[in-house]
Amino acid sequence: MRNWMLGGPSRLSLRCLMSLLLVLLPGTRVWAADVAGAGASGSAKALVQRMLAVEDAEALRKGRYAYLSQERSERTGGRLWTERVVETSVGKLRRLIAEDGQALAGERAKAEAARLAGIAADPEGFRRRSEVLKNDETHAKEMLSLLPKAFLLEGMRREGDFVRIDFRPDPGYAPRSLEERVLHGMVGTMLVDVKSERLRSVEGRLPADVSIGFGLVATIKAGSNFATTRTPVAGNEWKTAVLDTDITGRAIFFKAIGKKEHAEHSEFVQVPMEITVAQAVALLQR
Helix, strand or coil: CCCCEECCCCCEEHHHHHHHHHHCCCCCCCCHHHHHCCCCHHHHHHHHHHHHHHHHHHHCCCCEEEEEEEEEECCCCCCEEEEEEEEECCEEEEEEEEECCEECCHHHHHHHHHHHHHHHHCHHHHHHHHHHHHHHHHHHHHHCCHHHHHEEEEEEEEECCEEEEEEEECCCCCCCCHHHHHHHCCEEEEEEECCCCEEEEEEEECCCCEEECCCCCEEECCCCEEEEEEEEECCCEEEEEEEEEEEEEEEHHHEEEEEEEEEEEEEEEEECCCCCHHHHHHHHCC
């Protein structure tokens, strides 16, 4: 996710929280006993704990993909960017191909080609620039352990081919960091596809403001929300197909903060696990 920080003596990276949405439970398994016992809080907690165990196993088999991305966000300046994306071991490479439905041409197309050529010539520099995002993803995975510890998981019920589980803050849990403070304030729901044993969607929102340092450091506003939907792709994996975030607030020194993004990913194609940065650039330039 994008670089979005709250400054001050204690810095809160909502990029970590947004990364959580992208990596949340890439593989899940629904057990017959859990579905039969829908509505039991303990059963829902047990299911989520098994989800976390399966996520660890699925991460070891995770492949790499090329796909089409359409995004409107702060990164794109509010414009609709259409990009080709290739995943590599050191990060995602992107090639901008259209803006607001108009294909890139002229000097902008040349500048984009030159930018990619620079990445191919300096893959180590690209790796260093991507490392922060990779660290955020690792941090987000660690925060997944909060689900059964910091939230009440309840209302598990069958909805056609899916099982839905609601989550809300456990008042008995004391957050240990600023990131946990924000995450712990959310309520939401997750939807699991029973047949494929994968997470279909997850969404959450803040029903009340979350203030840090009595509001002097930061306040994340009530109504801030996220939603993400996943889709099955070749290789027996599920990938994020739609992501929406709308996070607003105010940080130290009266700095307004905002995180608004809508992204859609499609046309997933597997690429070799060992694909290099140079090879990914060549693929994007075809």
